[in-house]
Every structure is written in structure tokens, then in C-alpha cells.
Amino acid sequence: MSRYRIGFDVGGTNIAAAVYDEHYNMIEKASVPFPRGKDVYFVCRVLKNLADELVFENGVKKYDVISVGIAVPGSIDSSGETVIDAHNLGFFDAPMLTASKEAFSEGKEITQNIALINDADAACLAEHKKGVLRGATTAALITLGTGVGGGLIINGRLFKGGRGSGVEMGHMIIEQGGERCTCGNYGCAEALCSATWLINQGRKNFSGMIKTLAGGNIDAVTAKIVVDCAKAGDEVALSIFNKYVESLSSFIASLVNVLDIERVAIGGGVSGAGDFLVNPIIRKVGEKSFFRTHGDIAIAEFENDAGILGAALVHEY
Template identity: 30%
Template sequence: MAMQQPVLALDIGGTKLAVAMVTPDGNSHGFLSEPTHKQRGPEQVIAHLFEMGQRSIAAAGVGNPGAVGISCGGPLDSTAGILTHPLHLPGWINIPIVDLTQSEFGVPAVVENDATAAVRGEHRFGAARGHDTALYLTISTGVGGGSVVDGRLHRGAAGNGGEFGHVTVQRGGRPCECGRRGCLEAYVSGTNIARRAREALSSSEVPSILRESTPVRAQDVAAAAASGDTLARDIWDETTALLGQAITDLVNIFEPNIVVLGGGVTRSGAQLLDPVRHIVRTTAMPPAAAHVDVVLAALGDEVCVVGAGALALDLMEATRV
């Protein structure tokens, strides 16, 4: 039956490409994840992405896709189907990704900001299911955000609403990729947790097991902090404090039922979640504080892929006669 037709989901990350076939029950099939190699430029990366998509269709064994959903960091123009200038993909300017995808696979396609896709995935199939108002933050190479407000996906006037990674947490603070200073992303993304640790190591003589890590990665900082390393713990405590502060501000604005955290940095689990949840519950304004929970993404590492699939399923449902 047409109602059961699967979709192809493509996720274009700064570090990795991920693809899968997604069935209407939210399950992924033929999942593949491979390095982006963004230095090769858009033409080669997109060719690789499409080749992965064809492999996924063949491996999944669930039939041909009825639509394709694409998730990618912004800025992008979801209405025109163009990646205008994604911050995590330098040199990608006005790439007509939807037209290219439709030409490759012969079915309708849709593109959305990766965190917008992720919040749709979590809302349709994951931790935010059944909640009218939900926020999602992806804490990975960068920090993105997405929201469902009163049951509807919030896109904003130009389709890039929900850039939660670019709220200011330190006035005049660290420089951010977006060109401003003091953004949340400049402190709590995996990239910047590692960078802050490297800066602390070079500017101090404090003993730290991180001196044995080359290069220092965010997961090294988390592990060292958990083991009691003083330098790493200071970095980690600042990370959770600033993330908790930013989420509290968002809770005060949106008054959501639930805030979902995903992305690579959240693999640290309770070490990240517990202090952030405590900050939100004790500092958000009542009654919002009593009505919100902060949880980890139920869809795990596949959240953006399943989210892209959810958007493609939405597209099929909207266009079905």
C-alpha cells in the first residue's frame, strides 16, 4: 500500500554524512554513516551522499522511497530548497540541494535545518511524542535548536528560527563562528569544549591527565572530569552551567512541556544531564519550572536521520491525494 511507502533520509553534518531508509513507524533501515570530508567541496560531498543513499536503498530491502528528507545545519532556505551558506560547511553557497536530490532519486524532496528535523523526529517518534510544546538542542560540532509550539513545527519567517546555539551567554565573550561573541555554541559545542580545554592547558601549569591526550576531544574532557581531574572539571562545570542558564532562559520564553538534548556531547549522559536539569528546575520561573523536564533524545545518534525521515513522511502525507 502507498500508505506504507518508506522514505529516504539524508543528514549532512560537518563531520559525518548519515543516511537511512525510514518506514512510517519511525524505524530506520540500511543506516550508513561515513566521514563528510568537507574539504573536498560540495560537488564531491553531495556525490558521495547520493551514492550512500543508493546503497542504503539497496541494503534496506524495504522498497523504493516515496520522498527524500534532508537535514543540514543552516542558514538554509527550506522553501526554495537551497543551502544558502551553512556555517559548518565553508564554501557551500546557494547549493540547490532539493533540485539535485529530486533529479537523483526521482521523487519529491524537502530540506530543513538539522535541529528542526531532529525536533520533528523526536516529536513524531521519540522523547517529545505527545507533548504540545517541545524544544530540542543538538550539542555536537556546533549547537543547533528546534521547537514545536502548540503542536506545530516552528520554522520562523525565513525558515531558520530556533538558532538556540546563538543566544548570548557571556556578553563580549568568546568569538563564535557566526561572527558574534559570547554565543552558547562558543562554549558548549564539542568543538569548543575541546578548544577551551586546550587553551587552559597551554595557559596554566595545573597537572591534568588531559596533557596525555593528543588532540584533546570533548569526550576526553568529560572522561577526565568524571575521574576528578581539576582542570577538566572546571571546563565541564562551566559547560553545564552555561547550558543550564541558556535552557532556563528558553524555558522562561517558551514554557515547554519538555526539552530534549541530542548530539555527540550528550553521550556523556547523566554527567551532562543531571546538572543541567537541576539548574533548570531550580532557576526557571514558576510555573514553567514545575511543568518541564529535560531529557536525552530517544532517537540517539540517528535523531537527525529519523527527523529527516519524519519530514519526508510529512511531505508524502501533505501531497497525497
């Protein structure tokens, strides 16, 4: 008898879903737009319909689906029932576990074995099960996107925070009194290591190659443009990029010094910079590490599929 698992990655733009076999090989994936402005009960019925389609189209028997995991971009309460704050979805104190169990029990066709997971935690599980964190007992995934997030594996298990509130690595303070962070604090990793920081710097220094690649339109500046200009040797972009490397290496070195992490994966949009980013990071973390040697640092393996795979994995961790 075959057994299947379904993973959802609920984002503010799209909802992605996939069916996996028992070895977490993807059978099929699909996505639909996120229904903006709808409540959590509506959204969960959308999830159920998407699951039904995936299952139907691939000849999977519904009662062979043994679990459903749902990744959301926000914080989940320690009981795993409520999405406390996922502002991109418009969910605040949303009873998503109840809502999804209600939706999935219609006709009792798909498992009641449902769990919620933070999307960065999900991506961390994906890397740990099948990606660059494979085999490590202590590992971190850092995601460098609009914000800075991440997931932490300690003793081979997902660490959800001592009080169950989650791991907020992006709000490690690496430069107290520094730039203001979205959280209201100053000098957090999120303020200095996000794609947003690169974009803001590119706009503040809108000249030379950055201006050219953005077609003269300051609103068209992306983190990728700044990184590409740095790669091409543009001096303004290089100086922005070097400051970014300084901050990101401080952040990773801090994590390494506190937890002596075996392996760190760098994911999120900025990780697209690849070796151009990871090579100076490895060198600088070496300089800033207290230990004679430090754990491995690598670009994350999964990109878009990390959330759905990690969501499908939630019952394993």
C-alpha cells in the same frame, strides 16, 4: 501495499542514509564518504546511488518509496529550495532541491517528493516522533557539539523561524560582552556551551588528569576527556565543568522562561556525559526558572541516527 521513506543525513565527513517503513521502523541503513570539493549536483547523484543500493538490497520496490528527506548541516532558505550556507559541505546558495529532483528523476524510479531540512531540525523531529520529546506540543532539542544548535517544536509543529530563516538557538546571548562567538558576537550560547568551549578550557588549563588522559598532547584534549576528568573528581576539570553547567543552565532557563517549554532534550557529543550533566542542569534550571515548575529536561534518545530518521520524517511536520 507497503510504503517506504528514505532519509539522508549529509555531513562533511559521511553521507548516511536509511530506508524506513511507514511506521518509521528502520529497514536498513548505509553510508558513504562525503565527496569533498564536488558540487551539489554531483553530491545529489551520490545520494541517488546510495538510495538505489538501499532499495535494491532490501527488495523494496522503487515506486513504493513515497518520500525522500535530506538533512544538511546549514541554513535553508524559506522556500526550502536552496542551501544558503553549509560551510562543512562547501555549499553556499546551492540549489539542492532542484539538484536532488534532477538526480532522483533519472529513470523516474524514485519519488519526486523530496524536501530539505536543517540537520538540527531533523534531530528534533526524530526526538519528537520517537524519542524523549514524544507527545510534547512545545519542545526543544539542543545539540551540544562543535557548535550549539537545536530545533524547536511549537504547537506540535516544527517551528522554522518567523521569517523562515530557521531557529538559531545557539546564538541566544547569555553573557553579553563575554567570550567571542564564531558568529562575531559575544557571549552567545554557542561560545559558552559548545564542546569547543570545553576543549579550549581543557587546553588553557592543561595540567593534572587532563594532561595525563590526553597523553601529554595538548592537541589530543577532547570534551570527553574534560568531562571524564571532572567525573573522576579532578579539581581543574571540575571547575571547568561547573562553569559549563552554569552557562548551559542559563541558556536552557532563558529558553524555558521565554517559551515555557514542555520538554527539552539535550543532544550532541557533550550529551554523552549523561546524568553527570543532566542532574546538575535540572537543579540549576530550577533555580533560574521564573516558573514554580519547569518542563522536563532529558538526554536525547537518538544519537547517530537522529539525522536520518528526522530527514525521513520531514514530510510529516
